[in-house]
Amino acid sequence: MDRDPLGDARALVADRYPQAVWAVLAGSVLTAHRTAGSDLDIVVALPLGDALAPRRESLVFREWPVELFVHDGQTLDAWLGKERLERKPTLFRMVGCGTAIVGDPAGRQAECRAVLEAGPEPLGxxxxxxxxxxxxxxxxxxxxxxxxxxxxxxxxxxxxxxxxxxxxxxxxxxxxxxxxxxxxxxxxxxxxxxxxxxxxxxxxxxxxxxxxxxxxGGPLFDGYQAVAPRPEATKPA
Incomplete structure (x- = not known):
């Protein structure tokens, strides 16, 4: 429990993703919720179009279990948009509330915190x-x-x-x-x-x-309908 998560996370990113534009360390390892089993949750932003993005990696580094969430700007935008639709802001929280370990993600972090504070869009x-x-x-x-x-x-x-x-x-x-x-x-x-x-x-x-x-609004059964789009017709061979 006396290991340095920030230093180890920084060393890992430097080793595996030296081209990173920025990276943040997030999760319970930096909070009062830290336990002996806490892992390093690291979001890594690569240059736009980098072939290694997007990906998720799980590994062990210096005895830490590690989860790496690797994106470039385009894939990060797409994934954040998906989270907003699903109303589960995991990546928003990691980026917005994480601690910078590489580069300067301040702008992106401010955007994520603003979305978190605003809350999800009401359901239609x-x-x-x-x-x-x-x-x-x-x-x-x-x-x-x-x-x-x-x-x-x-x-x-x-x-x-x-x-x-x-x-x-x-x-x-x-x-x-x-x-x-x-x-x-x-x-x-x-x-x-x-x-x-x-x-x-x-x-x-x-x-x-x-x-x-x-x-x-109460129970709903009688009269409920869910209309789905028709699948596109398959063209004959």
Missing amino acids: PAQLERVRYGLTDLLDDLVHATDPGERQVIAAALWKDAAHCALVAADRWDGTGKWLLRELRAHDPDLAGRWLAAQPDPAAIEAFARNILDRL
Whole structure:
């Protein structure tokens, strides 16, 4: 735990990507959340058109587990755009809140922090209906499940889905794994506590999910439609 993550991360980038325009070290290794298993999350920006971008690498360097996220300006823009649509700002957070170890990413970091602070775009009507329908369907499955094993599996799926939907209802960024809980806590610590407490009890999960569904506008099944674009016709040979 007394190793220098900044120095080691800087040495790794210099060794593997000496052409880097800038790089940042992010993640729990620089925070109070650091543990003995914390890794080095490093975002590397290469010159535009570099053949090594985009890529993700996992490796061990000086006993550190390392995750490298390698982009050039074009691929970074594309990936950030994808994250905004998915409402899961992993790369935004790494770049915006990371510590520079190579070059000067200040401009890009300011852009990412501004997006994080603004929050995601509200869902459109069709997207919101899809969320309501999905949560309604899981609740219905749980209520009518008779097989104990199936009920347990459905409850687990509903528990996690209800947390994602709670963030949708609040127009907050979403997350996966530990970031799902962190986003919930940042939004509403009491809600996050009730979500965690419900986990072992299918009845409590059902009650929590119904509360979230009400925040989204209530159950949706009868009359729901999801229209998809027609696939392009295959030209005859």
